[in-house]
Amino acid sequence: MRVNIDEIKEAGIDRRWDLPRETLDAIVAGDRAGWRASGGAHVEARFEKLDRRVFVKVKAAAELAGECSRCLAPIASRLPVAFELTLVPADEYEEKEQVAAGDKAHHPVAGSFDLAHAEEEAYTGKVVDLDPILREQVVLALPGYPVCQEGCKGLCSICGKNLNDGECGCDRKVPDPRWAGLAKVKLT
Ligand SMILES: [Zn+2]
Ligand SMILES: [Zn+2]
Known part of the structure; x- marks a missing residue:
């Protein structure tokens, strides 16, 4: 214009x-x-x-x-x-x-x-x-990280199921390697 x-x-x-x-x-x-x-x-x-x-x-x-x-x-x-x-x-x-x-x-x-x-x-x-x-x-x-809804649960990192449709039963609580060191620290 x-x-x-x-x-x-x-x-x-x-x-x-x-x-x-x-x-x-x-x-x-x-x-x-x-x-x-x-x-x-x-x-x-x-x-x-x-x-x-x-x-x-x-x-x-x-x-x-x-x-x-x-x-x-x-x-x-x-x-x-x-x-x-x-x-x-x-x-x-x-x-x-x-x-x-x-x-x-x-x-x-x-x-x-x-x-x-x-x-x-x-x-x-x-x-x-x-x-x-x-x-x-x-x-x-433009939104850089568009989401379908506020609080979208995303996909299961193991089986790929859409977690908005319900839980898949996978154990996704794999320890993050960045925190592994901390787990060994003894709190006194
Ligand atoms: Zn989504
Ligand atoms: Zn899964």
Whole structure:
């Protein structure tokens, strides 16, 4: 989604769009947790402008399919992605970096926005492109160790049975080698 900053009037603008499933799939495919897109992602963004700074607020929901990291059961997830950031013209951005390096106490504050605490990205020209930022934020929102349910018992390490379906009867209380030494320590 590209927006020409001249289109952003005083009242701000809202944009809604859908990322196709293939696009979402390409974004999540590299993740270690093995997520896949089961559908697309619906995205809603609000743009406001103050001088040449553009404030963006994004809410998205991505339809994903994955696998429980403990029991390997399939998981369907509607992953919420939400973020806000300030897009700063590249020339101002560099200036500010230098100011920040020289004088840490000096933070620009404009209106109700405390720019010192907003996530900032630089942009050049008149067009801001949200796609690379959105890609990055979707990846950041992915749970690294997805579980099918809170408290999933996982698989038996001996027979592989799904312990959510009940106990298998295996004796899994094998002493952990890291604790074996401690067992020999006599408490006096
Ligand atoms: Zn599970
Ligand atoms: Zn077992």
